Amino acid sequence: MSAPARPKPESPGARREGGPASDPILEARGISVRFGGFKAVNDVDITVERGAIHAILGPNGAGKTTLFNALSGLVPLAGGTIRFDGRQIESVPVSRRAHLGFARSFQISNLYGDLPVRENVRLALQAMRGARAFDFLSFTARQADLLGKADRLLQEVALAGKAGSPAAELSHGEQRRLEIALALAGDPSILFLDEPTAGMGIDDIAFTKQLILDLVARKGVSVVLIEHNMPLVMDISDRITVLQQGEKIAEGDPQAIRADPVVRMAYLGE
Amino acid sequence: MRWSFPILLATMGALAWLSASSSLPTEIFIFAIAALGFNVLYGMTGLLSFGQSVFFGGAAYCCGLLGMAYPLGAPMLTLAGGLTGLLVALFFSLISLRSRGIYFVMLTLALGQVGYFLALTFKEYTGGENGLSGLARPDVTVFGRVLFELQSPASFMGYCAAVLILAFLFVEMLSRSPLGSVLTALRLNEARTEVLGYRTRWFRLAAFSISGFMTGVAGALYAMFLRFVPLNTIDFETAEKLVIMTIIGGVGSSLGPVVGAALFLLAADLLSPIWPRWLMIMGVLLVLVVMVFKGGVVDLALARIRQRRGAARDGALRAAGEDAA
Numbered sequence: 001m002s003a004p005a006r007p008k009p010e011s012p013g014a015r016r017e018g019g020p021a022s023d024p025i026l027e028a029r030g031i032s033v034r035f036g037g038f039k040a041v042n043d044v045d046i047t048v049e050r051g052a053i054h055a056i057l058g059p060n061g062a063g064k065t066t067l068f069n070a071l072s073g074l075v076p077l078a079g080g081t082i083r084f085d086g087r088q089i090e091s092v093p094v095s096r097r098a099h100l101g102f103a104r105s106f107q108i109s110n111l112y113g114d115l116p117v118r119e120n121v122r123l124a125l126q127a128m129r130g131a132r133a134f135d136f137l138s139f140t141a142r143q144a145d146l147l148g149k150a151d152r153l154l155q156e157v158a159l160a161g162k163a164g165s166p167a168a169e170l171s172h173g174e175q176r177r178l179e180i181a182l183a184l185a186g187d188p189s190i191l192f193l194d195e196p197t198a199g200m201g202i203d204d205i206a207f208t209k210q211l212i213l214d215l216v217a218r219k220g221v222s223v224v225l226i227e228h229n230m231p232l233v234m235d236i237s238d239r240i241t242v243l244q245q246g247e248k249i250a251e252g253d254p255q256a257i258r259a260d261p262v263v264r265m266a267y268l269g270e
Numbered sequence: 271m272r273w274s275f276p277i278l279l280a281t282m283g284a285l286a287w288l289s290a291s292s293s294l295p296t297e298i299f300i301f302a303i304a305a306l307g308f309n310v311l312y313g314m315t316g317l318l319s320f321g322q323s324v325f326f327g328g329a330a331y332c333c334g335l336l337g338m339a340y341p342l343g344a345p346m347l348t349l350a351g352g353l354t355g356l357l358v359a360l361f362f363s364l365i366s367l368r369s370r371g372i373y374f375v376m377l378t379l380a381l382g383q384v385g386y387f388l389a390l391t392f393k394e395y396t397g398g399e400n401g402l403s404g405l406a407r408p409d410v411t412v413f414g415r416v417l418f419e420l421q422s423p424a425s426f427m428g429y430c431a432a433v434l435i436l437a438f439l440f441v442e443m444l445s446r447s448p449l450g451s452v453l454t455a456l457r458l459n460e461a462r463t464e465v466l467g468y469r470t471r472w473f474r475l476a477a478f479s480i481s482g483f484m485t486g487v488a489g490a491l492y493a494m495f496l497r498f499v500p501l502n503t504i505d506f507e508t509a510e511k512l513v514i515m516t517i518i519g520g521v522g523s524s525l526g527p528v529v530g531a532a533l534f535l536l537a538a539d540l541l542s543p544i545w546p547r548w549l550m551i552m553g554v555l556l557v558l559v560v561m562v563f564k565g566g567v568v569d570l571a572l573a574r575i576r577q578r579r580g581a582a583r584d585g586a587l588r589a590a591g592e593d594a595a
Contacts, residue, residue: 074465098467110465112458123455126448127467134476136449143448186467 025050025222031080040066042246053223055233058243064226072104103188105179107195113168121150124185157181173204190222292423298535299430300491303437305527307484308512313521315477316457320509321378324385325355325482327504329489334402334499343411355486363478389504402499441524520566
């Protein structure tokens, strides 16, 4: 599946203008998720602009990951609608969403630990080829195109040297990067990254930040991000949504969020 | 494994050559095919099915009834058995589509029991407890002309050996194919596989179909082998036997199920006349495999070879490194 052509965002400054002439890639309205009687996410609206980096902030237990799961289709909605690229998708199953241009990484690395790094990526690439994955009369080792693509992706996330090692043997930072490579394999138009730099060392954080910025600049990918590294969030985000106890308490650009008294009370603890 | 096919041929050759009659190797070959089919579900896809007896027995009955009604050649009947197994397996997979883990295992067990009682109930067709008797074993025919007769025990053993070789090569191919890679992914991390964009239920269906076809082929061969279909081809013990054989032999390779079938049936043949409780030995072996050497007998043997080779390679590397320095 090839991604539709997207206009390249002009510059981060221009994207920050947002304003009324907006071009949302994802519009979620009234998203609610319940676990039994517990309202994990309650009536949250979120609009992600095309080519923007949109961060979701909030204290632990605020419902950030649940909102992520709801938007990417891993948990059923108790209410709400999701419009993606002009299409209602709230009832589209997870596996179909991948083909529409959704991709996500997981907070806790969710890889095929026993399989080599290259095979992890090859599987992700193969998923995009639909029915050809049912082929049982050819060899995966001869899929030169997929293997070549896999190696290029691994180069992009600086894992080319580890292509042959089992994913479980990678360091934590490397596993986070492999997560991103798997998400990129589907050539997504929207990328959900759940704490991509959690537990990373300084160098890895800088690398990941650059990787995210490159994706947005070069491929026009829209990124939705959960991240606890505050300087990073304030640095790269175009827009920030703040959750508390499953509800949206603030939304705006980084300056506005930094200045927002409600956010300072709830989250920054000041 | 590069050596697995030669090892298979050597094992089969040794079995055929060393045993006094052809019937024991024939039985081993037939159960090896069924165990390979079971392992597509279990070892590859991670679905533990206790319902294989219905694919096996259902195909055996179907083959028997078809053979009595129509003058079909052995390959046609074998294929018909495979298709029967495939259809029953499709039914199983549709019913168990949403169940996971222990619920899935219990469901296959229950469906297995349903199959058994259906066979017991429809006596007019299956002969009930007396089994389905009076079958003739057809030859390999093309348009009614006999190409290869199967009436002698040795020639039928050859036929089963040929089918086993095909089944083995098929599984080896499957495990290296795109489909096999998805089934493996399903076993290792189903949720991740779904998120990557695979419609996992269709792949489960595919795994079931393949497993059902192979097990059904084995069931048809069994009916032709015995010229009779006893009720116990469809009872729980058959399903259990396939599980035990495969786990003892090893679920991680295509050789495992074959070696497991050979070990189990050899033990049954050699020990049961001496000691009626010989199954206890299999029980102990099973416990050992589950607790100590998890990869089964084949993996245990291969690990030793690999270790030795790895040591040799490390030595060579070290020597090369010293040369460079």
